Amino acid sequence: MAWSTPEMSPASTPPPGVIDTHAHIYVDRFADDFDAVLARAGAAGVERIVMPATQPSEFERTLRLAEEHPTLHAAIGVHPHHAAEIDNDALNEVERINGEGNTVAVGEIGLDYYYDFAPRERQQEVFRRQLQLARHLDLPAVIHNRESDDDVLRIIEEEQDGTLRFQLHCFGSSMATLQRALELGGTISFTGNVTWLKALPEIVRAVPDDRLMLETDAPYLTPVPHRGRRNEPSYVPLVAERVAALRGQSIDDICRMTSFNARSFFRLPLLLLILLAGAATGRLHAQERPADTSAPAKPTIPYDRTFGIGGHFSSVTFISGSTTIGSGKTGVGLWLSSAPLQSLGVDWLQVDAIYNHSSFEFGDSSYLAVCQIFGECDQPLPRNDHTFLEFSLRFIANPSKPVNFFGSIGITHFHNEFGQDQYIHNKVINGERLLEPNGIENAWGINGSLGLSYSFTLPYFTIVPTAEWTVTAITSERPLSNHKEEFFVSMPRIGLLIYPNFKNLLD
Numbered sequence: 143m144a145w146s147t148p149e150m151s152p153a154s155t156p157p158p159g160v161i162d163t164h165a166h167i168y169v170d171r172f173a174d175d176f177d178a179v180l181a182r183a184g185a186a187g188v189e190r191i192v193m194p195a196t197q198p199s200e201f202e203r204t205l206r207l208a209e210e211h212p213t214l215h216a217a218i219g220v221h222p223h224h225a226a227e228i229d230n231d232a233l234n235e236v237e238r239i240n241g242e243g244n245t246v247a248v249g250e251i252g253l254d255y256y257y258d259f260a261p262r263e264r265q266q267e268v269f270r271r272q273l274q275l276a277r278h279l280d281l282p283a284v285i286h287n288r289e290s291d292d293d294v295l296r297i298i299e300e301e302q303d304g305t306l307r308f309q310l311h312c313f314g315s316s317m318a319t320l321q322r323a324l325e326l327g328g329t330i331s332f333t334g335n336v337t338w339l340k341a342l343p344e345i346v347r348a349v350p351d352d353r354l355m356l357e358t359d360a361p362y363l364t365p366v367p368h369r370g371r372r373n374e375p376s377y378v379p380l381v382a383e384r385v386a387a388l389r390g391q392s393i394d395d396i397c398r399m400t401s402f403n404a405r406s407f408f409r410l411p412l413l414l415l416i417l418l419a420g421a422a423t424g425r426l427h428a429q430e431r432p433a434d435t436s437a438p439a440k441p442t443i444p445y446d447r448t449f450g451i452g453g454h455f456s457s458v459t460f461i462s463g464s465t466t467i468g469s470g471k472t473g474v475g476l477w478l479s480s481a482p483l484q485s486l487g488v489d490w491l492q493v494d495a496i497y498n499h500s501s502f503e504f505g506d507s508s509y510l511a512v513c514q515i516f517g518e519c520d521q522p523l524p525r526n527d528h529t530f531l532e533f534s535l536r537f538i539a540n541p542s543k544p545v546n547f548f549g550s551i552g553i554t555h556f557h558n559e560f561g562q563d564q565y566i567h568n569k570v571i572n573g574e575r576l577l578e579p580n581g582i583e584n585a586w587g588i589n590g591s592l593g594l595s596y597s598f599t600l601p602y603f604t605i606v607p608t609a610e611w612t613v614t615a616i617t618s619e620r621p622l623s624n625h626k627e628e629f630f631v632s633m634p635r636i637g638l639l640i641y642p643n644f645k646n647l648l649d
């Protein structure tokens with residue numbers, strides 16, 4: 143039976159065909175106006191809808207609707223929310239039904255650690271069992287994943303023998319999860335959340351053309367501008383529109399590509415030749431179209447560096463001219479870092495604020511020399527304390543790679559308390575002991591550094607160990623001798639920065 147599309151105006155251009163690969167339209171919320179929902183979907187160009195059941199009580203209705211409507215397809219599986227309620231008989235039932243050949247996928251299955259409705263061990267058991275039967279039955283798996291990236295990927299990896307086909311539906315995870323899923327042979331489907339989530343664009347752009355699908359997840363995840371209302375398959379073109387805009391591709395190409403992918407992934411019957419012909423003409427059509435309709439996709443930003451915090455150890459050496467006036471003392475400090483323009487696609491610029499403190503004190507070799515001159519090595523001498531506050535711009539040569547090389551320039555504020563110098567001055571000039579470290583100096587300098595870092599991407603954080611060599615040039619008025627003095631501070635340092643992945647943390 144074809145779509146009935148009575149309200150479609152004959153004058154309007156037919157919308158491009160699109161497939162909603164995930165809609166729970168068998169639920170009660172659609173019972174009252176089911177036919178109208180299907181009619182609106184048809185009018186919007188939705189040519190097929192895959193309905194994943196989530197629990198045994200939905201199996202029968204899902205199968206019946208698919209049987210009654212050639213444009214509807216059933217997927218049968220147990221959702222992680224229901225993993226605790228079902229027994230192994232239910233899983234046998236999933237296997238039996240899927241073995242009968244009237245379903246297009248095993249699903250929806252997966253893990254959900256956000257709601258944790260079932261114990262995680264049980265979720266994993268049910269998920270793994272159904273992945274195995276998808277493989278054995280040569281059906282694709284429709285996978286739900288919420289805050290469970292690591293375990294979902296691990297179980298897929300353990301079950302992937304080269305024959306498992308799977309889709310991560312309603313994708314909202316990190317770039318690292320996306321890349322791992324793609325490596326494992328997965329396909330990716332986006333819902334209405336692409337119309338409102340700020341952090342998704344780079345993910346949407348990073349999915350290869352042949353792994354991309356669209357869905358509504360109706361009745362949930364309603365796209366803009368219908369948020370707050372029940373979602374339905376006729377809204378899937380809104381998802382297509384947004385995905386097309388984010389990827390710099392035309393809506394026609396997105397619909398054609400994703401429909402092609404969905405048909406071959408779910409092996410939707412009868413249409414193979416038609417769709418191959420459609421894809422071929424689609425490609426010709428794409429070549430003919432003027433270039434202005436498709437802007438090139440922006441480069442992706444794989445590492446979220448919205449705001450990072452960390453610490454560092456440095457080796458601080460003061461050099462005046464060719465003389466080392468204080469050598470190799472350990473400095474420790476706090477390191478704040480941010481890529482403030484990352485949301486605008488500028489991922490090669492970082493802004494850093496670094497606090498460092500080091501002190502040269504009694505027991506250091508320079509102090510021993512001093513105290514020996516004055517014969518006062520039996521008692522502590524005042525220290526030299528050095529506090530630096532650096533603000534710098536860091537330019538990253540290769541921001542999209544895990545290993546980054548960078549150079550930075552900036553300004554440094556110095557606050558130095560020359561207790562030792564004060565002591566010497568007083569001994570020599572005044573012949574008296576003065577232990578108070580009141581030779582205080584404040585000065586500004588210019589810093590520059592070269593270094594490299596590595597980005598480890600975890601689900602909630604990017605952890606970035608950094609090694610750099612910073613040199614600072616300062617001219618300051620020495621408080622004791624009252625003359626300008628130029629000196630350099632050499633500071634090789636290693637640091638560790640942690641950038642929270644706010645998108646995943648707040649999701």
Ligand SMILES: [Zn+2]
Binds near residue numbers: 285286312
């Ligand atoms: Zn889901």
Ligand SMILES: [Zn+2]
Binds near residue numbers: 194250359
């Ligand atoms: Zn779902």
